[in-house]
Amino acid sequence: MRFATSYGHFRDDGREYVITRPDTPQPWVNVISNGDYGMVLSQAGGGFSWRSHSNMNRLTRWTQDLIKDEQGRFIYLRDEADGEFWSATWQPTQHAAEDFKCRHGLGYTTFEQTHRGIASSLTMFAARTDACEIWLLTLTNTSDRSRTLTATTYLEWNLGAAPDNHREFHKLFIETTFDPAVRSLIATKRLWEVPTDRGHWNTDWPYVAFLGCSDSVASFEGDKSAFVGRHRGMHRPFAMEQTALGNHSGRYGDAIGSLRVPVELAPGASHTVVFVLGAADTQDQARTWLQSYGNVDGAKAALQDVETGWNDRLAGATVETPDPAFDTMVNVWLRYQAISCHLWAKAAYFQQSGALGFRDQLQTSQIWLPLDPPRMREQLVLHARHQYQAGNVLHWWHPLTDEGHATDMTDDLLWLPFMTTAYLKETLDWGLLDEVVPYVDGESGTYREHCERAIALVLSRFSPRGLPLIGAGDWCDGFSAVGIDWKGESIWLGHFLYKLLVDWAEIIGERLPTNTDKLLATEWLDRAAGLRAAVNEHGWEHDRYICATTDDGSLMGSATNTDNQIYLNSQTWSVLSGIADEFRARTAMSTAHRLLETPNGMQLLWPAYHTPDRGIGYITRYSPGSRENGGVYMHAATWAIMANAQLGNTVAAYRLFNQLNPISSANRDMERYAAEPYVLPGNIDGTDSPNVGRAGWTWYTGAAGWLHTIALNTICGLQ
Numbered sequence: 082m083r084f085a086t087s088y089g090h091f092r093d094d095g096r097e098y099v100i101t102r103p104d105t106p107q108p109w110v111n112v113i114s115n116g117d118y119g120m121v122l123s124q125a126g127g128g129f130s131w132r133s134h135s136n137m138n139r140l141t142r143w144t145q146d147l148i149k150d151e152q153g154r155f156i157y158l159r160d161e162a163d164g165e166f167w168s169a170t171w172q173p174t175q176h177a178a179e180d181f182k183c184r185h186g187l188g189y190t191t192f193e194q195t196h197r198g199i200a201s202s203l204t205m206f207a208a209r210t211d212a213c214e215i216w217l218l219t220l221t222n223t224s225d226r227s228r229t230l231t232a233t234t235y236l237e238w239n240l241g242a243a244p245d246n247h248r249e250f251h252k253l254f255i256e257t258t259f260d261p262a263v264r265s266l267i268a269t270k271r272l273w274e275v276p277t278d279r280g281h282w283n284t285d286w287p288y289v290a291f292l293g294c295s296d297s298v299a300s301f302e303g304d305k306s307a308f309v310g311r312h313r314g315m316h317r318p319f320a321m322e323q324t325a326l327g328n329h330s331g332r333y334g335d336a337i338g339s340l341r342v343p344v345e346l347a348p349g350a351s352h353t354v355v356f357v358l359g360a361a362d363t364q365d366q367a368r369t370w371l372q373s374y375g376n377v378d379g380a381k382a383a384l385q386d387v388e389t390g391w392n393d394r395l396a397g398a399t400v401e402t403p404d405p406a407f408d409t410m411v412n413v414w415l416r417y418q419a420i421s422c423h424l425w426a427k428a429a430y431f432q433q434s435g436a437l438g439f440r441d442q443l444q445t446s447q448i449w450l451p452l453d454p455p456r457m458r459e460q461l462v463l464h465a466r467h468q469y470q471a472g473n474v475l476h477w478w479h480p481l482t483d484e485g486h487a488t489d490m491t492d493d494l495l496w497l498p499f500m501t502t503a504y505l506k507e508t509l510d511w512g513l514l515d516e517v518v519p520y521v522d523g524e525s526g527t528y529r530e531h532c533e534r535a536i537a538l539v540l541s542r543f544s545p546r547g548l549p550l551i552g553a554g555d556w557c558d559g560f561s562a563v564g565i566d567w568k569g570e571s572i573w574l575g576h577f578l579y580k581l582l583v584d585w586a587e588i589i590g591e592r593l594p595t596n597t598d599k600l601l602a603t604e605w606l607d608r609a610a611g612l613r614a615a616v617n618e619h620g621w622e623h624d625r626y627i628c629a630t631t632d633d634g635s636l637m638g639s640a641t642n643t644d645n646q647i648y649l650n651s652q653t654w655s656v657l658s659g660i661a662d663e664f665r666a667r668t669a670m671s672t673a674h675r676l677l678e679t680p681n682g683m684q685l686l687w688p689a690y691h692t693p694d695r696g697i698g699y700i701t702r703y704s705p706g707s708r709e710n711g712g713v714y715m716h717a718a719t720w721a722i723m724a725n726a727q728l729g730n731t732v733a734a735y736r737l738f739n740q741l742n743p744i745s746s747a748n749r750d751m752e753r754y755a756a757e758p759y760v761l762p763g764n765i766d767g768t769d770s771p772n773v774g775r776a777g778w779t780w781y782t783g784a785a786g787w788l789h790t791i792a793l794n795t796i797c798g799l800q
Contacts, residue, residue, distance in 0.1 A: 084406060084744050086751045086758060091744075092184075095409035098759040100124045100183040103171035106755035108150045111185040112418075112780050113205075114426035118212040118359070121430060122190045122205060124183040126170025127153040128430075129239075132212045132288065132360040134481050135428035136435040137275060139243035140290060140360050141236045147430060154205075154236040154358065156218060157321050160197060161229040161343075166321045167196050169203040169218060169232075173315035185759070187391035187417050189384060198224030199346075209386045213291075213359025213370050217380050220354075222346035230344045232354055233321065234292065237305060238336040241286055242274035243433070248335065254286075255336040257303035259328070263371045265293030265357075266301055266330070266338050267364070275482055288360040292338035293371040295355035295380075300326035300341045304334030355380040394420065397452035400797050406744040407792065415789040418760045419448040422780045424460075429780035431763070436477040436485075439464055440496040440556075445786035447500060450507045451793060457504050458513060464497055465518045465531040472538030475521065485521075489553035489565075491574055495539055495581055498532035502584045511592065533601075536585065539578060540608060542567070547615030549574045551629055556650060556717075557685075559700025559709045566632040572620040573628065575612055576654035582609040583659070613660050621665060624672045626651040628686070631696050644690045644701075647676050649683050649717050656724040670724060674733070680749070681765045681774050682713040682740040683721040689769035706770025708778070713765040715741065715784035719791055726795040734796060741788065743776070750774060761785050 082090035082099075088109075089100040100109055108123040119135060121128040127150040129135075129143035143152045151172055159166035167176040170183075170192045178194035189206035200221040207214045222228050238255055239245050254272035259265070270286035277284045302308045302320060307327045310319025320326055326341050344352050357375045361367035373379050395416045400408055423445045427434050446460035467475045467485065474494045478485030504510065514529035526534070542550045551564035551571035563569045582605045590602030620626045628638025628648035638648035652673040655661035661669060677684045689711025690701035703710035718741055725734040739745045746765075747758035756762045756776035763778030793799050 084409075084748060084758065086747050088751065089758075091409060091759070095405075095413050097184045097186045098757070100185070101181065103181060103183070106752060107777075107779075108147055108430050109183075109185070109757045110430050110780065111190045112422040112426045112429050113188055113190070113207050113214075114421050115207050115209055115211075116425045118207050118214065119426040119428065120205070120207055120214050121426070121428065122185075123150055123153070123430065124185075125150050125172040126155060126168065126192065127151060127172055129243075130154065130214060130358060131428070131435075134435040134479060135426065135433045136243050137479060137481055138241065138288070138360070139239045139245075140358070142239040142243070142245055144244060145430070145433070151315060152237075154216075155234070155315070156203065156216070156356075157233040157235065158196075158199065158201065158220070159231045159233065159321060160199075161231060161324070164322065165197065169194075169201045175316065186388075187395070187413070188387040188421070195223060198222065199228065199230065204384065206384055206387050208359075208370075208374060208383050209390050211359070211370055211374075212361065213357055213374065215374050215380050215383055216356040216358070217377075217384065218354045218356070219351055220344055220346060221351040222348055225348050227348065228346045230346065231299065231341050232344060233326070233341045234294075234339055234356055235308065235315070235318075236292065236338045236358070238268045238290060238338060240268060240270040240288075240290055240336075241272070252335050253332075256332040257330045257334075257336050257338075259298075259301050259303075259330055261298075263293050263368050263375070264296070264298050264340075265291050265367075265371055265375075266303060266340065267291050267367065268336060268338065288362065289364050289367045290360050291367045291371060292340060292356065292358050293375050294340055294342055294357070295376050296342045296344075298340050299343050300328055301330075302326040302328070302339040303330040303336060305337045306335055308337055308339055353377050391417070394452065398793060398799055400793065402797075406742055407738070409744065410742055411789060411792045414759050415761070415785045415792070416448060416452070418780060418785040419445050419789060422760075423783060423785060424448070427781070431778040432781045434477075434781065436479050437463075437467075438477045439467060439474045439488075439493045441477075441783050443496045443500045445783050447503055447790050448786045450503065450790075451799070454504070454508050454510075457500075458508075458510065461497070461501060461504060461513070462516065462518055462528065465528055467521050468494065468497065468531055468535065469522050470520045470524055470526075470534070472534035474535070490555070490558070491539060491542065491550065491552040491564075491571065492555045492577065494535035495577060497535055498585060499577070499581050501528075501532055502581075502588065505588065514593070532585070536581065536605075539574075544568070544570050546570070546619050547611055548572070548619060549578055549612075554698065555629070557700065557709055559698055559703070560629065561698030561700075562695060563629055563631050563637070563697055568632040568634075570619075570630045572616060572626050572638075573648070573650040573654055575616040575620065576626075576651070576658040576660050579609050579612050579616070579660045580654075580658035582606070582612070616660055617665070620651070624668050626655050626661070626665075626669055633696065635696070637697070638686065644688050644692075645686045646688065647672065648686045649673060649677055649721060650685070653717070653720040653724040656727055657720065667728060670728060670730070673721070678737075679713065679768060679773070680740060681746060682715070682718040682737060684711055684767040685709050685714040685717050686711055687768070689767065691769075704770065706767040706773065708764045711767040711769045713741075713767055715761055715763055715765070715782055716787060719784050719787040722788075723791045723795050726791075738788075738792065738796065746776065761788065
């Protein structure tokens with residue numbers, strides 16, 4: 082039982098986390114995705130499924146209630162001899178099972194328990210490539226008498242945009258039918274919330290949803306009212322007190338998917354039933370998938386394919402150090418979290434985005450460099466396609482529709498050339514720069530032109546003092562009002578841009594040495610030199626770099642402030658960029674450690690904002706000590722490790738890694754930390770919060786990709 086807490090432990094090889102009691106402090110989930118289809122599963126059995134987009138095309142209904150965690154895809158087990166029933170997961174019946182285990186693995190989750198003489202094992206996973214998920218349910222009779230059981234599924238169809246708040250409206254468009262040829266309920270919808278050229282509320286949902294099984298179906302139910310019963314609940318629904326389901330289908334109920342399958346078990350005997358849930362493009366495709374996966378051999382082969390896929394995907398560079406907690410995170414869980422959740426699913430329990438963030442997935446794509454570099458190239462090109470000819474970009478955009486939000490965030494566009502430098506240094510794939518890529522508003526240009534237009538646009542947005550303007554926010558989205566009049570300045574952006582100019586001057590001046598390239602490189606080095614002088618003149622304050630100035634010239638991140646006297650990114654990136662000399666770099670980091678370091682990592686700023694400030698933005702409206710407002714914001718905290726390592730402060734770098742390592746955090750104080758011990762949270766409450774040390778917003782954070790890169794490249798020195 083490696084790294085055991087009172088709630089669970091890792092398997093010996095670190096590739097599973099085994100939860101041994103269902104009442105974890107928060108939902109402890111697995112985020113499973115194949116890049117198109119996705120599903121989230123909590124240790125209690127809660128969760129939801131989707132295809133392509135977790136919000137615009139959610140397959141099953143789910144409400145973000147982390148207290149109850151009572152909505153999901155469930156299987157009820159019923160003993161037909163006495164009518165008693167329970168569930169194959171802890172929810173929804175919340176029975177006191179023997180030997181409860183929930184094993185979250187790479188691409189699958191298995192629930193194991195014994196109750197009333199029946200051992201059950203339910204493994205749920207998404208197919209490696211197809212848009213469906215498979216449930217392998219094995220029942221074993223551990224009693225000394227023959228048992229007659231039924232297994233009954235339950236889920237609520239969403240079929241479109243989520244959350245489905247106007248249920249009475251949306252249910253009017255869903256139709257369910259039972260197809261005995263493939264032992265399946267088929268669900269379609271005549272409305273999709275995505276508008277087309279024929280207007281809003283006038284689009285077909287272009288998929289065919291299905292729930293099928295391997296065994297004969299004794300009865301089915303397509304209507305929630307008939308299954309649950311008036312004033313009943315999922316803990317004890319009306320249908321589970323009946324010997325058969327009602328066989329309702331059609332267009333006039335509140336659509337659900339429920340199949341009842343009989344299982345006869347002699348003493349000691351086992352039987353496996355397979356259920357398949359998914360969203361196909363056509364009826365024929367749905368039947369093909371049901372035939373492929375809706376049998377025991379096909380399902381087991383699919384599970385092996387998933388396991389093989391993840392083993393191959395995460396291979397690449399492997400570390401072995403004296404710290405097994407470090408190795409477990411670097412070799413397995415940071416990679417899995419970054420790929421399965423942040424790049425592919427784009428959803429988890431705390432946040433269901435579904436969209437691609439221009440800066441977000443770009444940064445996480447560096448996870449591919451030691452594993453599969455061409456995948457990073459694909460991500461880079463994809464993001465370049467969402468840039469305008471002027472150089473600005475979409476802050477985010479939605480798969481399926483490509484609709485997005487054009488942004489005045491001033492760092493978004495720079496991450497394209499920044500992450501390109503990382504890719505080029507690793508691969509020497511100079512051909513990328515010549516690839517022709519369209520702009521989102523028409524026309525095309527080489528990939529290099531895309532990068533250079535981004536840099537040129539930011540270079541045109543400077544203050545009279547020679548500092549970059551912050552606009553609608555730099556890296557910190559919460560600075561949403563600091564520079565909306567285009568007067569506020571960002572010191573962090575100055576650090577970031579300086580490093581980018583130096584790196585790109587090297588790329589075009591040394592790697593692509595035409596006369597024009599050399600002239601541009603010289604121009605950018607001149608701008609970098611001016612930027613360095615301006616940042617050090619106007620951004621340095623005794624023992625720290627300030628954060629920013631607002632539109633009215635007020636300072637942020639200054640010792641003279643009441644709130645936000647120091648801002649972490651301004652200190653770390655003064656080191657990472659090379660903009661600070663050695664004295665200032667070491668002084669800034671020393672001040673950061675003195676004022677920002679906690680046992681849980683480096684806080685983003687201190688003290689937290691306590692009063693809303695319309696001149697700064699929504700960061701001031703967060704509860705103090707939460708997320709960016711004085712919490713340990715994990716993304717920024719990883720950069721503190723990198724900065725210390727770059728200064729040669731190896732002991733501090735390793736200490737900070739352990740502070741962020743969820744395995745270490747859980748072992749320090751599981752009840753306070755509360756979150757999953759196997760993946761990074763987005764944030765940990767800071768010292769201005771009464772819940773200091775509590776983690777939240779787990780899984781869906783770009784910090785996983787950064788911490789992996791820092792561990793491998795900076796701590797282990799693999800370059």
